[in-house]
Amino acid sequence: MQQENGSQSAKGSAWRNPAFTALSGALIGAFVGLVGSILVYTQAEAVQDATQSARRADIRRSAYAEVGANYQAYKVAVFGMIASYANIASDKKPEQIYNTVFMPAYQRLAQAETTARLVGSPEVRKLLDVVSDHRNTLGKLVTGPVILGEKIDDKKLTRELEEVRKSYNAFLDKAEGEVI
Numbered sequence: 001m002q003q004e005n006g007s008q009s010a011k012g013s014a015w016r017n018p019a020f021t022a023l024s025g026a027l028i029g030a031f032v033g034l035v036g037s038i039l040v041y042t043q044a045e046a047v048q049d050a051t052q053s054a055r056r057a058d059i060r061r062s063a064y065a066e067v068g069a070n071y072q073a074y075k076v077a078v079f080g081m082i083a084s085y086a087n088i089a090s091d092k093k094p095e096q097i098y099n100t101v102f103m104p105a106y107q108r109l110a111q112a113e114t115t116a117r118l119v120g121s122p123e124v125r126k127l128l129d130v131v132s133d134h135r136n137t138l139g140k141l142v143t144g145p146v147i148l149g150e151k152i153d154d155k156k157l158t159r160e161l162e163e164v165r166k167s168y169n170a171f172l173d174k175a176e177g178e179v180i
Helices: 002-016 018-085 094-119 122-147 154-179
Strands: none
Touching: 018 094, 018 122, 018 154, 094 122, 122 154
């Protein structure tokens, strides 16, 4: 019985010792602080990743929207060139429309495509390559009469207009899927 009391008093005295109690409390506090710091760090890292991802998505969305808007202006410029050759709804000569309407629209669209290519996914870049090839071909067909004095080949023009439309729609469908 005495041995039991002796072991109990040894245990009790260890817990009654203020230095031991303070050291235990400090160790527990340090451990909890370390765990809390790790949790805060991982949480901050996740928030930063989410913020960066949202920023990239906003940049991509803006670039894709710019391509879509400039594509519409380019279409208007192409049809303006075609109408000027047929002397439909235009008092301007084809050269004037080429210089004041078509080329600015063409350049803005090319710049928007370049920006979208820089921030876009690999799939979008491939689609933009097809888009720019068709845009260039259509541009040559439409501006040939102004620059080279060629006649417009209606069949080629109609076919290329359809190819441009298809390629832009494929791009816009993919872009929409990425940013929404």
